[in-house]
Amino acid sequence: MQMIKNTLKRMNVTQSEFANAIGVSRPTLDAYIDQFQKTGHIIKDEYNQIFINLFASAEISYQEFHEKLQMVVCDKKRENNINTCALDDNAEEYIYRVQKAMISDMLEGDWDEKIYYYILLTISNYKNDEIFREYARYVADLNTEWHEEITSTDKQYYSFFHKNLGSLFSRKPEFDQKEFDDFLKQKEILRKQKEERKETVRQETNKELMDKIKEIQKKYEDMGKEASKNEIIDCIVGRGMYQ
Structure with a gap:
């Protein structure tokens, strides 16, 4: 020893x-x-x-x-923090490999936050967003052999990506002001759409919250009491008598 x-x-x-x-x-x-x-x-x-x-x-x-x-x-x-017991061996192995690679990359320093945000976006959206899913599959199929058939949808996107991105493998792209301006416009459109979705959630939440407050106040009034602010908060977060 x-x-x-x-x-x-x-x-x-x-x-x-x-x-x-x-x-x-x-x-x-x-x-x-x-x-x-x-x-x-x-x-x-x-x-x-x-x-x-x-x-x-x-x-x-x-x-x-x-x-x-x-x-x-x-x-x-x-x-200790991530319960992977319900996952199969392959899923558990990917969690381990991905997290280990991320930690190793960050320990090296000079890690790119946008890359990690993109990873989060892809994981969060690929099941509902065909573009996210197909681009990720395109990169995976381009770099690795997989034991699964390339679908007709894959072929549509792969051909498009290769046509528009394939030249990047042989030469560095030139700056195009018009395309960059279009990129900024699209970015602004996506930002506004995101804000609209957040505002919708806020409005729906506010309505549900007000309905809940009225319900709590009514129950207190039925007992001849007036609910205080703290009592209402406790009830809403599950600590009060009316959960």
């Missing part, structure tokens, strides 16, 4: 701190350390990968060690 213990000592990490970081008990950690140093392998793949990343090289730097350990801690928090 001495090599791993020496590495932890050099990194100013106690064995108890390391056990907590990777989510195991001290006896389990001792067993893993013994197993890894005897065989270079841990039977449980998740922890085998952690040990390989952290202890395979005796020359690992202080900064690299702590960056990798921080990724492990983040992964453990993910497992």
